[in-house]
Amino acid sequence: MVAPVVVTGAAWTTPLGSGLDAVWRRLLAGEHGFVEVPSPHRLRNTQAAVVAGHSSGPAERLRGLAVATLREALEHASLPGDGARTLFVLGTSLGAYLDDEGERTAPLHQWADAVVGALGAKAPPVVLSTACSSGADALVVGAECIRAGLADVCVCGGVDILTPSKRLAHSALSTLSPSRARAYDTRHDGMMLGEGAAFLVLESAAHAEQRSARILARLRGVGSANDAASMTSPDPAAAGARLAMERSLVDAGLAASEIGLVNGHGSATPVNDRAEAAAFRSVFGSERGPLVFATKGAFGHTLGATGAMEAIATILGLREGIVPPIVGLEQPDPEFPCPLSVGAPTRHAARKGLSVTLGFGGFDTSLVFEVAR
Secondary structure, eight states, X not given: OOOOEEEEEEEEEETTEESHHHHHHHHHTTOOOEEEOOOSSXXXXXXXXXXXXXXXXXXXXXXXXXXXXXXXXXXXXXXOSOOTTEEEEEEOSSTTTTTOHHHHTSOTTHHHHHHHHHTTOSSOOEEEOOGGGHHHHHHHHHHHHHHTTSOSEEEEEEEEOOOHHHHHHHHHTTOBOSSOOOTTBTTOOOBOBBOEEEEEEEEEHHHHHHTTOOOOEEEEEEEEEEOOSOSSSOOTTOHHHHHHHHHXXXXXXXXXXXXXXXXXXXXXXXXXXXXXXXXXXXXXXXXXXXXXXXXXXXXXXXXXXXXXXXXXXXXXXXXXXXXXXXXXXXXXXXXXXXXXXXXXXXXOOOSEEEEEEEOGGGEEEEEEEEOOO
């Protein structure tokens, strides 16, 4: 039997602020963090969701966001950062790499070494970059490290920052919306960029019990796949997304019918929305599926951080029995196979949920959480 993995701490730094409860209240109120961000370049959209109060230099900003959020996550779990069997698993998409000369000539893991060094970590971090799935894949790696007995505690998640290169790239790719993010809406025309950091503290259930830790949720199952269809576009048949979800359910020992809540990727690009709909239809069938909500309309697409931010939102949604409305969704796609949280917060009775992430390069990740209420 696979050793249980539990979540004992979490923290995020978002365009709506930090603090789990404070940000959750703003999400439930339907708020978003988009502001005008001037650019010397011609972009499809000059609005973005930014985090206030951190250094403006790309490398310093990335590290500052990571260190501050990691410290808060450790404090939430009542753990130090220098535990002998504590491992940090940190993800980012491109971080500061494209916009900081020093980062381009340094080892790709240098930013993470500096971050965990500031926390007094005993072991070097595990560093990964799987595009938009980075934050979610960090949780997959952390869970497997605990199951394999390599660590008692894994602090996992992602961080990413808004930079000129990312804004230009998504504008050139036409993935950036010229209007606003409208996930699962008939008028969806692209994503909106954001930035932030989110980290979760994973522990073996035995270690958490030994120290009488408060358990936020159980990470029941993890699954990942790569559809390898394109550098940027998902497989229209959503084979990778379907496989990732199915693998996470098998790992959790659950049937699809036992899932009552899904935090969808919800990037609001037409191709991603269609791929998600196809995956949900395949996994959950033609009957009424689980309630789906999404947070990119509020936070923006935070790239390497998004999977971890959405994992936290999934846990909060399960614990509170209510999820926020999908910001920007006003005219739901009638072909979407699951009920959506539209217009106002939606109450539910689910205790088991999925957090689904679809990344560039075909990276697909699914996480299964369960809470006790």
